[in-house]
Amino acid sequence: MLSFDDVFAARDRVGDVARHTPLERSTTFSEHTGAEIYLKLELFQRTGAFKIRGATNRIATLSESEREAGVVTASAGNHAQGVALAATRAGVDSKIVMPEHAPISKVRATEGYGGTAVLHGIDYNEAQEHAHEIEREEGRVYLHAFDDWDVMAGQGTTGLEIMDDCPDVDTVVVPIGGGGLIAGVATAVKAVDPDVRVIGVQADGASSVVESIDAGKIVELETVDTIADGIATRRIGSKPFQVIQKRVDEVVTVPDSEIAMAITLLLERSKVVAEGAGATALAAVLGNAFEYEAGETIVPLLSGGNIDPNVLTTVLMRGLVQSGRYIKLRTVLKDKPGALMDLSKIVAENRANIYGIQHDRTARDIGMGSAEVELDLETRGHEHVEQLIASLEAHGYPVDVLV
Incomplete structure (x- = not known):
């Protein structure tokens, strides 16, 4: 079993290479949740993720x-x-x-x-x-990515930093792929203060640990499907699983939509870029994937920031859709001069911004003398979206929400 002495010894070995990454309170996320949220910004680590430690x-x-x-x-x-x-x-x-x-x-x-x-x-x-x-x-x-005692000990130095920088922490939230990070962090955290909760988080589409805990043995998934590629593993490591069973209080899952939302909010409000795996812990807090009390001090570990720009574009768009900030809808109008202007006027009156318009007279499922129009719109939230749709329908426009 991994010991605190192993993690403590690793700190001396990795100190010349790995950075002591910041831990910062987030006013935005604290106000949103009612808890005291401190972000462990491991995405500022050398190579952009915690893996350099192990x-x-x-x-x-x-x-x-x-x-x-x-x-x-x-x-x-x-x-x-x-x-x-x-x-x-x-x-x-x-x-x-x-x-x-x-x-x-x-x-x-x-x-x-x-x-x-x-x-x-x-x-x-x-x-x-x-x-x-x-x-x-x-x-x-x-060199195994996670199923190795020395690798796990190296990752655990992140937990030592959390306890040094936030000694009053109540709950530490850690993403789980193969399990090396949470095994090391839980070992360090529990050794310093056994009363601190350690919560593990997986993506819904890669929930091997949750299923393994339920089964009482390691379960290997046939496939995985998640935007959080850093934790998209089909099987938990056997050594980390031993530690998780003994030292992790709870393991929960979150959907990709909430991970995308967390990435979007981190970029918009905290000005940091997280990859899918890196935002998973915060997504669990924001999505109430586990229970916590008002005023509780919670540290989500943002494990990495190495997200491909093309993936980031897609994820941000999903986040905007999830928050009601972007919508794509389809309607039908009369194919006559001024019809498109009338539609645009209603959109403008509702203070939505048009990103793009596609106008099609040849769609098969509309009548002669009509045109199908798809609108890409910037909106200000779910209530604004509902208001816009209600206004369009009140003016006789049928509305299908595409995204």
Whole structure:
């Protein structure tokens, strides 16, 4: 079992590489929830995520012959960058297998830190299988992303920082993929103060830990589907699962829509960019995925910020839709001069802003002499959307909400 001494020893090993990341109170999220919300901004870590901690600690334990052989690992992106940088700084050759559809930004960053990126498989599990083939063929040392005591101890140094910077914390909320981060954090937190709650969070589409806890044994999912690619693992690690069962108080899940909303709010209100996995802990707090009291001090751990710009665009749009800030609707009007202007006037009177219009006279499901119009609109919230739709319908326009 991972011990506090393991985590404490790791702090000395990773101190020269990993940053002590900020922990800041959020007025916005505190007012929204009624709790005292302090964000652990691990997304400001070197390589943009917590993974550098575990990778550095593990590489520090390699023997001289292992260092000469080089290392290999599998990763959806953040562990890849952590291993690449940690290995390069230690003078160790690294090869990292990433899923074929890993964000290009993470692939390029991995190579930029000195690692050799190999794209293989549809997800982390298939990438891991190929990494083990390389391990056997080339005699490299395999560095597991989470199912390793030294990696878990390194990740746990994040928990030490939380307890140093926020000694009055009541609840720490941590995202779970393979489980290495929460295992390390829970070990550190519970050793300092056993009364502090540790809540784990997974995406609805990658809920292996929740199902494993319910079953009393590790359950491997057939597939995973979530925008939070950093925690999109089909199976919890066996070592982290032991720690989770003993030291984590509760594990909950959140839908992708709430993760997207959390990313959007973090960008808009806190001016920080989080990836899907990085925003999952905050999404659980904002979505009331677990119970907490007014005035309770809660620390959501924002684990990473390495989100691909194309993905960010899609996620932000989902967040705007979720908050009633963007809507796409379809209606039908008479195909005559001035009809489109009349429609636009109603939209303007309701103070909605038109992003785009598509006008189609040839749609099959409308009558002759009519035209179908799709509107992309900027709105100010759900009440504003309801007001706009009610006004359009009151003027005789049928409305179908497309997004």
